[in-house]
Amino acid sequence: MRKRIASVLLAFLVSACASGEPGEGQLIADPYENVNREIHSFNKGIDTAVVNPASKAYDFVTPALGKFLISNALSHLTLPGAFANHVMQGDLGDAGETLARFTLNTVLGAAGFLDPATEFGADYIETDFGLTLAEWGVGTGAFLELPLFGPSTTRDAVGRVVDSIFVPTGYLVGSDVVWGVRALDLLDTRDRYRALIDDVLYESEDSYRASRNAYIQNRRSVQAGETQIEALPDIFIE
Secondary structure (H helix, E strand, C coil), rough: CCHHHHHHHHHHHHHCCCCCCCCCCCCCCCCHHHHHHHHHHHHHHHHHHHHHHHHHHHHHCHHHHHHHHHHHHHHCCCHHHHHHHHHHHCCCHHHHHHHHHHHHHHCCCCCCCCCHHHCCCCCCCCCCCCHHHHHHCCCCCCEEECCEEEEEHHHHHHHHHHHHHCCCCCHHEEEEEEEHHHHHHHHHHHHCCCHHHHHHHHCCCCCCHHHHHHHHHHHHHHCCCCCCCCCCCCCCCC
């Protein structure tokens, strides 16, 4: 099994490093557009039938304070992975700030449900293994629309696999709880970014092109260290 996983990761990396020129009007090479569009239609159908209604129910039954605590806790769970990626990128300053944030919010913030670290100046610095690969010189590769996972690239698809290793709930609790946390993260994200996601999926003339462009623009901005006003998040379970 390990050899099979390694082979898949290697294939993705080779594909990510492969050269490819974007088509006219495109931000990224999209050689699999026909298949991507079919998967996008499937994902959009899942959002219409399940994710969006469930997130509206979540918003209706969860008080504002509850959503605030949940969002903080979910963000807290990503910090071990962020720390590891900052270290692998050789950015020890951001790694130290991330470690300080994790420590402060764990000790003083009720295990991450509160966020005193921000008041101490230890902000959340976004990163992931896809950005680590970029720092190592791995090319973006082609655009991919992944079933249930949404927009990605060949490089970021590999990053998703590696980032999943750093999620602490996978080691601390049973699989049922892990999936519960992921589902809660999905609903929380869909609720917080409702206006942006609805605009991309249901108000744009071509939702596939709009989601592709928004994803790529956001990833490039994060890679460049730019502050995002509105970033298109992944809207499916990670």
